[in-house]
Amino acid sequence: MESDEQDRAPQPQRAAAGAWSFLKEVLIVVVGALIASTVLRLFLLQVFLIPSRSMETTLDVGDRVAVLKLGGFERGDVVVFRDDLEWLGNPDRYTRQWWQEALTFVGLVPDEATNHLVKRVIGLAGDHVVCCDTGGRITVNGAALDETSYLYTDPSGVQDGASTYPFDVVVPVGRVFVLGDHRTNSADSRCHLDEAVGGIAGLGAFPLTESVVGRATATIFPFDRWRGFATPATFAAIGDAPQPAPLEPTVTGELPPC
Secondary structure (H helix, E strand, C coil), X not given: CHHHHHHHCCHHHHHHHHHXXXXXXXXXXXXXXXXXHHHHHHHCEEEEECCCCCCCCCCCCCCEEEEECCCCCCCCCEEEEECCCCCXXXXXXXXXXXXXXXXXHCCCCCECCCCEEEEEEEECCCCEEEECCCCCCEEECCXXXXXXXXXXXXXXXXXXXXXXXXXXXXCXXXXXXXXXXXXXXXXXXXHHCCCCXXXXXXXXXXXXXXXXXXXXXXXXXXXXXXXXXXCCHHHHHCCCCCCCCCCCCEECCCCCCC
């Protein structure tokens, strides 16, 4: 019988057979974990590393944030989106080694967001977004936003205002208007209203809806900053867009001096 033959096999052979069996089991577990991690990253959840101060203190430099790819997003959500409009400049400067790309692809290390940005969605297609009303607040479709729950506050206790310069826009079809929570340190939609795309003036300020990877659901590292994210209550008061979304953006008044 086979078991008798194994019992009669020399000790080194039995040890080698046992080691190979263990290695095969480990290999199966590792490959299975990598496949599961890759599927999870591609279709459900991805972790990004925050590289800049534009979303302080909602997200600080070095935070790892989990981004949910299912379920869509709405006004007020913090989202990560691809830099298809090249707000970051020439993407060729963001070069990494092949092994870094591979580890990021399978989800073993967070994406450093070198070709992605993270901002808060203020306006959806068709929304009329204006800054500011007599109270210094941004309005969306005529409803004023109370942004005190998330705008950056410096160590002395002084909070950023809604914007240091005015703007008046209508978001075109298939696009979003986004702002950073650290308004005095964020090159967001306001700063690209002078950029044309395909000959359409101002379109460079509005990321494509399809460029959005997903919405931020939680900061998962550092552990002392572990927190989940919910849509701020102030956005619940915003009504539907007053008109169908235009094919081209409407930008009224002087362009912000970013």
